[in-house]
Amino acid sequence: MNALPVVSHWIDGEESPSNSGRTAPVFDPALGIETKRVALANESEINAAIASAHKAFPAWRDLSLAKRQSIMFNFRELLNLKKPELAEIITSEHGKVLSDALGEITRGQEVVEFATAMPHLLKGYYSENVSTGVDVYSTRQPLGVVGIISPFNFPAMVPMWFFPIALAAGNTVILKPSEKDPTAAIWMAKLLTEAGLPDGVFNVLQGDKESVDGLLTHPDVKAISFVGSTPIAQYVYETGSKHGKRVQALGGAKNHMLVLPDADLELVADSAINAGFGSAGERCMAISVVVAVEPVADDLIDKIVTRMNNLKIGDGRRNCDMGPLVTEVHRDKVASYIEIAEQDGATVVVDGRGVEVDGDANGFWLGPTLIDKVAVTSKVYTEEIFGPVLSIVRVKTYEEGVALINSSAFGNGTAIFTNDGGAARRFQNEIEVGMIGINVPIPVPVAYYSFGGWKNSLFGDTKAHGTEGVHFFTRGKAITSRWLDPSQGGINLGFPQN
Numbered sequence: 001m002n003a004l005p006v007v008s009h010w011i012d013g014e015e016s017p018s019n020s021g022r023t024a025p026v027f028d029p030a031l032g033i034e035t036k037r038v039a040l041a042n043e044s045e046i047n048a049a050i051a052s053a054h055k056a057f058p059a060w061r062d063l064s065l066a067k068r069q070s071i072m073f074n075f076r077e078l079l080n081l082k083k084p085e086l087a088e089i090i091t092s093e094h095g096k097v098l099s100d101a102l103g104e105i106t107r108g109q110e111v112v113e114f115a116t117a118m119p120h121l122l123k124g125y126y127s128e129n130v131s132t133g134v135d136v137y138s139t140r141q142p143l144g145v146v147g148i149i150s151p152f153n154f155p156a157m158v159p160m161w162f163f164p165i166a167l168a169a170g171n172t173v174i175l176k177p178s179e180k181d182p183t184a185a186i187w188m189a190k191l192l193t194e195a196g197l198p199d200g201v202f203n204v205l206q207g208d209k210e211s212v213d214g215l216l217t218h219p220d221v222k223a224i225s226f227v228g229s230t231p232i233a234q235y236v237y238e239t240g241s242k243h244g245k246r247v248q249a250l251g252g253a254k255n256h257m258l259v260l261p262d263a264d265l266e267l268v269a270d271s272a273i274n275a276g277f278g279s280a281g282e283r284c285m286a287i288s289v290v291v292a293v294e295p296v297a298d299d300l301i302d303k304i305v306t307r308m309n310n311l312k313i314g315d316g317r318r319n320c321d322m323g324p325l326v327t328e329v330h331r332d333k334v335a336s337y338i339e340i341a342e343q344d345g346a347t348v349v350v351d352g353r354g355v356e357v358d359g360d361a362n363g364f365w366l367g368p369t370l371i372d373k374v375a376v377t378s379k380v381y382t383e384e385i386f387g388p389v390l391s392i393v394r395v396k397t398y399e400e401g402v403a404l405i406n407s408s409a410f411g412n413g414t415a416i417f418t419n420d421g422g423a424a425r426r427f428q429n430e431i432e433v434g435m436i437g438i439n440v441p442i443p444v445p446v447a448y449y450s451f452g453g454w455k456n457s458l459f460g461d462t463k464a465h466g467t468e469g470v471h472f473f474t475r476g477k478a479i480t481s482r483w484l485d486p487s488q489g490g491i492n493l494g495f496p497q498n
Contacts, residue, residue: 004034009041012052012203023037024208026180029093030359032328033362040208061171069168070196072118075112089183090184093155094152098317101156107444115167115168118168122169137479137481139479142473143223143246147216148173149228150226152326153283163202165470167202171473172203176211185204189202223472225249227464234249248458248460249459251458252410254408254410255289256289257287259300262419268290268300269300271417271439273311274441276390287441288389288390305350324364327364334385335387340378344379367388368390374392376393402427412454414431415437415439415440433454450465451464
């Protein structure tokens with residue numbers, strides 16, 4: 001049997017095979033088989049990636065804004081041309097259906113397009129004659145080497161939340177992708193090189209905790225951007241901050257959808273399906289809890305079940321609505337919550353275990369699951385499941401629903417469905433969550449606004465992309481200047497006199 005290919009690092013403008021002797025498996029989730037290995041970096045490889053970025057920084061920082069902008073435009077055009085190729089890579093390693101993968105790339109491309117405006121975004125201020133003959137002005141300058149640690153669920157979009165802005169602002173980048181789906185990062189590195197990015201400006205460091213800790217502790221890395229679970233986000237934030245780094249660490253979520261009695265239940269049911277089961281529920285902005293203000297729950301459940309029965313589950317390369325979960329271990333963990341729900345007295349309305357699929361029997365399958373009457377003390381409610389499991393919690397009033405959502409340890413995204421503008425306005429003011437949807441189930445803001453939650457969903461003060469993202473990857477400098485007027489001596493530009 002031939003040895004499986006090994007996904008390597010990308011250092012100093014080329015693929016860099018690992019000599020660590022350590023690898024991890026990469027699976028095709030729809031087939032349930034290992035298709036390749038990924039290198040796990042050792043200390044020397046971590047240092048090589050950082051050294052490459054550190055060496056490339058001065059020249060990249062000093063390159064004109066116009067030239068950096070041109071490279072970002074080139075990358076945008078190449079990405080637009082070749083994104084079907086990237087989508088196939090994502091589907092083969094993550095499992096999401098091709099339409100989901102293409103949607104992910106498109107949302108990431110929005111940030112690329114935002115970053116092409118960096119010359120405007122980096123403009124400072126100027127105040128003339130603040131004191132006699134004294135002017136004050138400000139500039140924003142890049143930090144240096146920055147690290148990005150991205151999760152498995154969006155192997156293209158999440159890195160693109162960060163690196164286009166970081167690069168356009170003049171930083172050099174080291175991306176540490178998830179070891180579950182590492183190939184998309186290498187593909188993007190090659191595309192950046194094709195777009196004209198100099199060697200060493202963008203590096204990919206494969207690996208596990210050793211790579212993460214290397215980035216968090218190395219003195220030449222000035223900032224860390226992270227997306228992942230809350231416990232790891234807190235670890236990244238505390239460790240990186242302890243080592244003097246600027247850190248934005250986006251953590252987990254338990255997103256609610258509050259449904260008022262006046263809501264359009266057809267819209268709500270469609271939204272619950274899309275937000276609960278899209279990408280197999282493996283996204284931090286998925287709706288995992290529908291908070292139904294009675295008496296709508298029974299009618300809403302009927303509408304959701306009707307739609308669930310029409311969903312086609314299978315290989316993401318086929319004409320399906322939902323693919324497998326990313327690994328067998330993760331599938332089994334998600335499925336365990338269905339058993340917990342039964343033990344805690346909830347009603348499993350639709351059980352995704354044993355679902356019929358259009359795909360290989362060995363794939364990591366779990367069908368859409370709907371659970372009613374979930375107790376708020378159950379782990380099914382309190383923990384982030386990160387899979388296609390949608391819970392229904394029944395409440396009697398709007399106030400009870402808001403109090404329930406605000407009591408959550410998470411504060412990523414939430415939505416309200418209603419035709420009452422006053423209720424919606426009150427909700428957006430009272431709810432303690434970072435991103436709000438009004439009749440919109442997944443309120444991910446466009447790229448020129450910033451993405452990030454509150455409470456245990458975000459560690460650090462700065463959110464991703466938008467103005468906050470630009471500020472994260474730059475630091476301000478204020479200059480106070482005075483120049484003597486020629487009449488006070490110095491250069492005399494008048495005609496010479498005898």
